Amino acid sequence: MSKITFLGAGSSVFAKNLLGDCMTVPALQDFEIALFDIDHDRLKDSETMLKNIKKNLGSTVEINSYTDRKDALRDAKYVINAIQVGGYEPSTVIDFEIPKKYGLRQTIADTVGIGGIFRSLRTIPVMMDFAKDMEEVCPDAWFLNYTNPMAALTGSMLRYTNIKTVGLCHSVQGCAHGLLESLDMPTDNVQWKIAGINHVAWLLEITRNGEDLYPEIKRRAAEKQKTKHDDMVRFELMLKFGYYVTESSEHNAEYHPYFIKSKYPELIDRFNIPLDEYPRRCVNQIADWENMRDDLVNDKDLTHERTHEYGSYIIEAMETDIPFKIGGNVLNTGRLISNLPENACVEVPCLVDASGVTPTHVGDLPEQLAALDRTNINTQLLTIKAAMTGKKEHIYQAAMLDPHTAAELSIDDIIAMCDELIEAHGDWLPEFK
Amino acid sequence: MSKITFLGAGSSVFAKNLLGDCMTVPALQDFEIALFDIDHDRLKDSETMLKNIKKNLGSTVEINSYTDRKDALRDAKYVINAIQVGGYEPSTVIDFEIPKKYGLRQTIADTVGIGGIFRSLRTIPVMMDFAKDMEEVCPDAWFLNYTNPMAALTGSMLRYTNIKTVGLCHSVQGCAHGLLESLDMPTDNVQWKIAGINHVAWLLEITRNGEDLYPEIKRRAAEKQKTKHDDMVRFELMLKFGYYVTESSEHNAEYHPYFIKSKYPELIDRFNIPLDEYPRRCVNQIADWENMRDDLVNDKDLTHERTHEYGSYIIEAMETDIPFKIGGNVLNTGRLISNLPENACVEVPCLVDASGVTPTHVGDLPEQLAALDRTNINTQLLTIKAAMTGKKEHIYQAAMLDPHTAAELSIDDIIAMCDELIEAHGDWLPEFK
Amino acid sequence: MSKITFLGAGSSVFAKNLLGDCMTVPALQDFEIALFDIDHDRLKDSETMLKNIKKNLGSTVEINSYTDRKDALRDAKYVINAIQVGGYEPSTVIDFEIPKKYGLRQTIADTVGIGGIFRSLRTIPVMMDFAKDMEEVCPDAWFLNYTNPMAALTGSMLRYTNIKTVGLCHSVQGCAHGLLESLDMPTDNVQWKIAGINHVAWLLEITRNGEDLYPEIKRRAAEKQKTKHDDMVRFELMLKFGYYVTESSEHNAEYHPYFIKSKYPELIDRFNIPLDEYPRRCVNQIADWENMRDDLVNDKDLTHERTHEYGSYIIEAMETDIPFKIGGNVLNTGRLISNLPENACVEVPCLVDASGVTPTHVGDLPEQLAALDRTNINTQLLTIKAAMTGKKEHIYQAAMLDPHTAAELSIDDIIAMCDELIEAHGDWLPEFK
């Protein structure tokens, strides 16, 4: 019996989506689904929920919970990772509140930026532990990483372990259609091509019946920017740099030095930027959990329709050898994107089938897009270097190279802020020298 | 109405396969199929045959013959190339008979080797003409090249024209299963990976339910080699170099200096090598044509089942955006195979969908396989250089670098033979200085 | 008679150094020295000065002034470029004053930054004209470029013309010794290695008798930073990023987002940053010119000792075939610095001899240094793209990607400022759309 192990199974919504998806796939009906989480209550909840779904879907998978990580991983063929280290409290609160004291505001803080750096620093060691376990008990398993910061975590796995890893996000597959829908343009017969780095990948081509849609998209976008809407940062990036980016406006607002600027406070309103968005979402989620629990865990009639998350499609393609195409996060080995550094983690079209995840060759990005991506890669590579060397100086460098942090703060403030963050995160971080 | 143009449509069998395949595909029912050949009789025959198939399949494609090449190509969305330049007579006869006078024996002569070189030299100029026409009347069309020598022709198109080109062969898709069947091994649940250069691509992985099949394959192959069979050269290559090659024994016999050796005449029998195989096939084909014509052209009830040729699947994938995987011949740009030269034409897994043919990154071939491929690439690159510069010295160099030619003949004989071939081919070749 | 042509010969000090140097070299005594400048008065002055030096050195070179550029270039073997386009007035004043209105302060403005961008934009077209002339009248000449912005100008020459070009600066050869002297450390037997991009190249190694000097250097530098001195920005960069940079503190202050920050005005004093340094120097130079003229032009006894400028050493090495090593600016073709983009202009050790300027392979820079250089390369590549496409959007992108500009200004202000600069420079710029 083949086995899919889900690390961080206590994330009930995500477990529902990924594993519910798997239960709808004929080729996966003989699989064991192994659930693991360090929060045993949430683990139990997810197990209950998934067993309900299984019953209602008539699936024949076998669902088991594990409290020992190695047991959960033993002989797994696929490992899905959706963990979060440090949680809303204390970690997310720290990641937002300390920078705020220095005048550095954030929206999501899960990618680059000061929050992304510290989220990486506390998560990479856990990933390395996963890899050590896997090298022992399931060395041939595919590791599907959903945990952020995607580039730093996936890059660390690929550079410093032998585990076959691909990083996955849902910002690629819906990008083109989402853009067209938001501009009231038809979405049938649309061809698109996306590449870059996670959360800052670019819609390089978008055509319909062979016709380039960008001129019309930009015309409508310029019009829409005259009103207030939820995607103003992305539209601004497209109008200034020529291409649409995969991640949302609230994310991209903090990846660049252009939007959250203490010297230009009016930009927050002008571009409709939801500062502190992620902690607000966390608070709401926590508050809503009892309601949600009723919907998810306590609803015996709960069922599931397959989502667009890549996970189940990847496993299905590997099992059936019917090719599937994803936007996957992989190392830039062989310079798939030829004007980005070779040790960057890039998001490129990949072919998935029984031979695994095989990245395709992209070539050069347009110069301005490569440039923007390089500014984020700078921080990612230094963050990985900090995590793997244990040296504080590389944490400082990661932060000093972050475009938003560097634009807002002086070197002294950056270093003081990093030191304060290291102190506040305490045992959630390894020791740095 | 979208248009598929078939160049060399007089090849009735091939036209039946490729275009018959297209007629079975729902997504292509509104297409025009445009037939072109310089042999108007054969063109007419193919048209008749295809119209019968259309009727019997109930297809709604529109089939037209053209006697003007530009008209045939105008506004094409796809161009399939299956031409042959010079034919059995005079060209193939010359390619075999003149070398034979020098003691240089061949089997197929369509890839590298002295025959492959001259076949390239007379075909590349025609391809350049096609490209010039296409740049004028259908600059965005995809060019699916089936004509050999695959690497030299496809490489020339990709390096010296702007036409989107992929080279296609049927030696990849059947390789793994064919090998297993020939050794009475099961073929279900088999995963495989192939990369290299056309006709000398390598079965790099073959597993079944995760288990490496090569040990058992080699055990059985070693046993089978004790008897006489049709695939002895390939088995010998596998037993000595560790991997199975895509093209048949009669082809590979002449790509390497190991099998057709005047000093070891016994190897012909020992490895069951069919010298002069290709002209023999041509003679038989010509002789059988009237019978075959009855079967193909005159049979009003002729129908067709979809084959495994890549052509129709590629067009379908581009039209439907449902991904398909091929072993395609593309330039090694970005060093898809990292230990082969960047300007080589390589055969690698490619993803096909609405975004076109996108090659995947392979990495290093095992050292010995890269080495064998480099010996053939040497000749291919010099052949292209000869064709594009019009210099005889590069023809000589292409021949001197061919492993089989160089093993058998002295430099003087190679040059004399090349001169005699240039003379004999006359106007089928451009002028060389 | 071999010929060295000096473009911008009216820069008397620079002409004295470069050409005075040449007059001291035995191997160059038979050369013609051809002077060209659009300012005929200054040209005349330089000629007078150089002829005095010639007489006093007993040199046998032949010195001629030309008022026709093609005549000056005709049959040149070496062309030294030291032009400045637009001068102090109007261009430098514009480059400083308009940004200042937007709150964007600069020090030198000749590299990247908003001033560097516009200096490139007005100079690249002139360089392209030089190249056109040279391709006609001296296609084999070596072009030694001393004009800034080095990377954008040299990169444009190397990417868009066929002229053999190397970019030269004097910030490499004195870097290591200058650092040691400033810290009262001995300079004999010191080995060093420098690579990066012009003005942001890094002292990667500095050893004395095999011992790494960096620990002691950093100890003393940290001590010296407690006092006020002239090199505080560079010391801060070294203490934070681990390596010493080639260009001075007043330059590096504006290449990074760390030092000139409107939100932290105290940094100007703290790091002793001379805002508006370059225009102040220009004003002084203009004011002093009459005095200087007496010293240079009117002093019949003027003589010259060979300086450390690379120019005469390069020409000598090419003439004598005795190897000389320079830090030269060349395209990163073949990824000499493997973690910088291939189309960047990098400053790396080059071997000079009769075979010309041959760059050496450097490999990866330390991650944090590559990162810092990439932030400047971003602007350089977009500036070149703007110059070669004539599109305003790429000017805006170059400016938006400049780390200092992006840190200080909003997108709207950046664009408004660019538009104002385009307007103000008028005919000194080509037309942008």
Add this chain to the structure above:
Amino acid sequence: MSKITFLGAGSSVFAKNLLGDCMTVPALQDFEIALFDIDHDRLKDSETMLKNIKKNLGSTVEINSYTDRKDALRDAKYVINAIQVGGYEPSTVIDFEIPKKYGLRQTIADTVGIGGIFRSLRTIPVMMDFAKDMEEVCPDAWFLNYTNPMAALTGSMLRYTNIKTVGLCHSVQGCAHGLLESLDMPTDNVQWKIAGINHVAWLLEITRNGEDLYPEIKRRAAEKQKTKHDDMVRFELMLKFGYYVTESSEHNAEYHPYFIKSKYPELIDRFNIPLDEYPRRCVNQIADWENMRDDLVNDKDLTHERTHEYGSYIIEAMETDIPFKIGGNVLNTGRLISNLPENACVEVPCLVDASGVTPTHVGDLPEQLAALDRTNINTQLLTIKAAMTGKKEHIYQAAMLDPHTAAELSIDDIIAMCDELIEAHGDWLPEFK
């Protein structure tokens, strides 16, 4: 006191040249010269000889012999390697006689070819032992390798040890002048450029006062080929492939499949090929040793003039920081020669100074030269693979990929010959499976 260690110091002539050279260099007068050889008699002879030279040159170096290798290497700053493993008897005799039984004739057998393969296989393990010692007692020393087969040995050191290594040969520095002299052409003011692989590097450029000398060289060479002379193979290669090769005719005769062909026995005379040249030289050397011993060892007045061997110039350049240019053998890391494999050992212009040996970037070789080099690299890479994996199959593959071996013998004969060679060499080889 800095130390130069000479491994294989019993090679008196070579020790005289390399170390005699060092004694003439002012910068090396304070050095210890440490001699090591496993043949203690020859070691004593070399010591005597060198002490005489020292006295007569008035040098102040300190010369010591060591019988313990680690003692000899301890704290060395430079290590010169000139060992030979297995000697004339038994190894060289075996390398020639066994292949001869199979009809495979050789001339020198020290590079590629069957003799080169086995010479590599018995020498690489000794080199690995050297490296292990050096990593322990002199990890920062530069290792100057003079032992052949150059590419396989130097490549092994560079790929599998941490020792700073460069491979040196004297075939580069004299190539251009030697060619001109042999054709009665002037040699002053000649510029040349050489790159490729050791013994098959190519004179890519040769100019005099800017004029390409190749047309005249080829005219004279074609004329000279009408008479019998000592360099006929090289001239033939130049006339057919367009460029002159660095190593002599007797070497190149066996690197290619064109000259020693059992089917064309007349080529031996026609190209004046000295079969069995190397063993003949060995026999003569052994016979002459007593006479030579009188000249070298017993001549108390023996003195020395500096030769053109690179060794002393490299050490001088590293000590004085005055740049020197060599043709050095280094890994093709970063693809210095862009159309050769990245793990090949290439011979390219290198800059030597206090920063060590820094290779320069060459770019593409002309296609036909890259092709010829690739055929030899194939064998070199498989030989290294055989040595490092201990697998017989890779020995066979190395031999099957050797162009000369493959041209002459069948696979069965190649394998039988390899097995016989493995057997005959006995303990001089490690065990292969």
